[in-house]
Amino acid sequence: MKYLLPCQQCSEKTTIDMSQAGRQLTCRCGATLEVPSLRAIRTLETVADSDAKPPRRSWNLTRGLLFAAGLVLALAGLATAGLAGVNWVTATVPPAPVVNVGPALAELDTLSAVDTWDAWVDLRTNGLGPYMPTAKFMVETALERVFGIFVGGLVAVAVGLVIAAVAIVLPGQQAPRPRAQ
Ligand SMILES: [Zn+2]
Structure with a gap:
């Protein structure tokens, strides 16, 4: 007392x-x-x-906004992570293409020395053509991106929750106490 x-x-x-x-x-x-x-x-x-008693913390505008922002960020992160997670789970990776070089090699064996030379010159001049990534590679690359988005969403959830928690814990402005006369 x-x-x-x-x-x-x-x-x-x-x-x-x-x-x-x-x-x-x-x-x-x-x-x-x-x-x-x-x-x-x-x-x-x-x-x-x-x-x-310790002064009651008032729920002022700054704290309210901070809390709301944290909550919105957490929800947005949750939605993003959820969507990415669904994409991740439902994605199907096509099997790697089976490249059978046997027939091509067998054909090479039948070429004469002159034909082989011509084929070599043709390849050296014109190249193998543009590189076409396989469907498997494309999907895997996309999935890596999806996973990154998923992790980013989880990070957003964590950050949002921390912000909301800080808004609750943060000491607000003290309400003016009546002076004892
Ligand atoms: Zn005095």
Whole structure:
């Protein structure tokens, strides 16, 4: 329990407790305050219980916005991760194409030296043609991207929840307390 000791000079009230009985304090105005005995302290005005408790955090606009932003981010991340996850699960990777080089090699064996040379010159001049990635490679590349989006979504969920949690824990502006007169 805390008590209010009024100053004789400025009538400002200083908060004291039992342990300060008999001591001298200095008021904000500079005057010396004599803290009365234990028994006399009990006759003093007490600090209301509601005042002694830590001030209730008010739910101000900044905190509300921060909380809402965190929640929106978490939900967006959840939706993104969910969509990517569904894509990931339902995706089918086509089998790798089977390339059978046997017939081509057998044909090469039948070529004469001149034909082989001509084939070589043709390949050297015209090349093998543009590289065509296989369907398997394309799908796997796409899935890597989907997985990245999935992880990004989860990160967004985590960040959003942290922001929302911070908004709850963050000390808000103290509501102005009525001054004891
Ligand atoms: Zn004073």
